[in-house]
Amino acid sequence: MHDRVAELRGLRDEFARHTQYDRPERAAQVSEQAERVGAEIEADIEALEDRAAELAERGQDIPAGEAAAAARALRAALDELTVDPAPRPAAAPAARSAGKGGKQTAAAVVAPENTGS
Template identity: 40%
Template sequence: MHDRVAELRGLLTELAICANSHRPDRRDAAAQVRQDIDRAAAGLEREAAAIEERAERFPEGAAAVLRRDAARIREALDEVPGPPAARGKRTTKAAAPPEQT
């Protein structure tokens, strides 16, 4: 779980770098990074759903730990920009590009 969350956050950082870059090749790479983000987010979504399903079969103490893990994954997913219909409510977006002087 932690490796996948770290991967997603790294991809989000890479996307911000691509989007804010003055180099055309970096901006062109943003589409591939978005595909990688979608792949990572889909995998984490499946993992969170599986954890929540497993939590239903455990006693309350163990279920609370599982639900906490699923909540951490969902927090990471909230950082993914995208249309609300595709990913639910998302509030984070890439930083504005630097001003050109």
């Protein structure tokens, strides 16, 4: 199951790369693959939730809780990875102050006064 999460993470990154470098055909192919893997993860989540319900009905609370926790973890990973994978624009570099060129250094630190005896 976690292998699919890693695969989806890689596909998301690959999609972002192809989008960034304006390769729409390849980005569309990667998007289709990501949808397929996302559907597989969704099926795993549903199977885990069903298993948790079955175990809870039988009174097996600990395995039921483990299956439910695994389903929640997969759901969180899927939700994180299905957010718009488009690359974020890079932050603009900070503007330099006009008229100040060259190296700028920090102000000198003043040593504390000796007040001891």
